[in-house]
Amino acid sequence: MRFRWSFATPYGDKAHRSGRWAALGVALVLGLSAAAAGAATPKTTVNAIEGEVMCPVCGTLLELAESPQAQREKVFVAKLVAEGRGKQQVKDALVAQYGPEVLALPKASGFDLSAYLVPIVALLIAIVALAFSVVRWRRAGDSPAPPGTSRDGPADEDAARLEADLKRYDL
Amino acid sequence: MSTRTFLAVLGVLAVVGLLTYGLLSKGTTKISVGDPVPDKVLPRLPGPGRASIADYRGHWVLVNLWASWCGPCGEEAPLLERFYRRERRHNATVLGINVQDNRDDAVAFLRKHGTTFPELRSIGDERTAAFGSNGVPENFLVDPKGRLAVIWRGEVDERILREQFLPPIEGQR
Secondary structure (H helix, E strand, O other): OOOOOOOOOOOHHHHHHHHHHHHHHHHHHHHHHHHHHHHHOOOOOHHHHHOOEEEOOOOEEHHHOOOHHHHHHHHHHHHHHHOOOOHHHHHHHHHHHHOHHHEOOOOOOHHHHHHHHHHHHHHHHHHHHHHHHHHHHHHHHHOOOOOOOOOOOOOHHHHHHHHHHHHHOOO | OOHHHHHHHHHHHHHHHHHHHHHHHHOOOOOOOOOEOOOOOEEEOOOOOEEOHHHHOOOEEEEEEEOOOOHHHHHHHHHHHHHHHHHHHHOEEEEEEEOOOOHHHHHHHHHHHOOOOOEEEOOOOHHHHHOOOOOOOEEEEEOOOOEEEEEEOOOOOHHHHHHHHHHHHHHOO
């Protein structure tokens, strides 16, 4: 069974067919326009990217770099952002062009992993050391005071000397 | 030595060791005349295919590290092209290695300067580190056995090509 338009046309079959093609063409153009508009909608900003990637030649963040290489890299980022690429897509494209050194954050593998592990290990060591110290202080606090000393203040001799010093300096 | 002192020394040594390893693993290599040329298979520019300096073994190779954003690289490109056209009849060639660049800019640079000698593209700073490079352009002459004959940190001109790069090549003609 052949498909036919349901509305009548006064121009006969030829006009009918050309109308169908025109409708298809308009639909295609509209569809392509919508797709193009969707692709060109920025998903991130140049500033958001430039704060998270490096200028590999200068060794600084791209947002702070002004070298000729940085200028080209900024143009490259702006082009990808204008094409509607997301932040991760732009970063992936930068790595493909400039290598992993272009990322400001070190990758979580190989030696670079130490950038994440060392602070954690250092924190754990500090916590353990602090816990040990607290236990030792508490134990020291529980032990009896040495003879001739008092927990409530200096010994009599020391108290007398302190009093004399305070009077001497008129404090 | 008390346990606490021992642990403190151990901790300090661990941190120093980590920093030393980091510096050594990230640092650049020092290369000298007579050393084997640092080599790695790289993509051809503009492509397709891959190649390495070793593929030119048996020839004198002037290796030129360059980038499209580098002004002096553009100034020496015509000189290198002339050198290539003149010396390829004498068992010598020029091999460009594009570094720290994006591909589209690099291809546009080649079109603009009309260079015809072979080109490779290095992604990341591994190649520049292997050559102990401080920047671009830098030029190296590799002898037919794959050893460095000339190391020139910076742009070349006609005089440098004539006085530094030609004598070793002409010496073996």
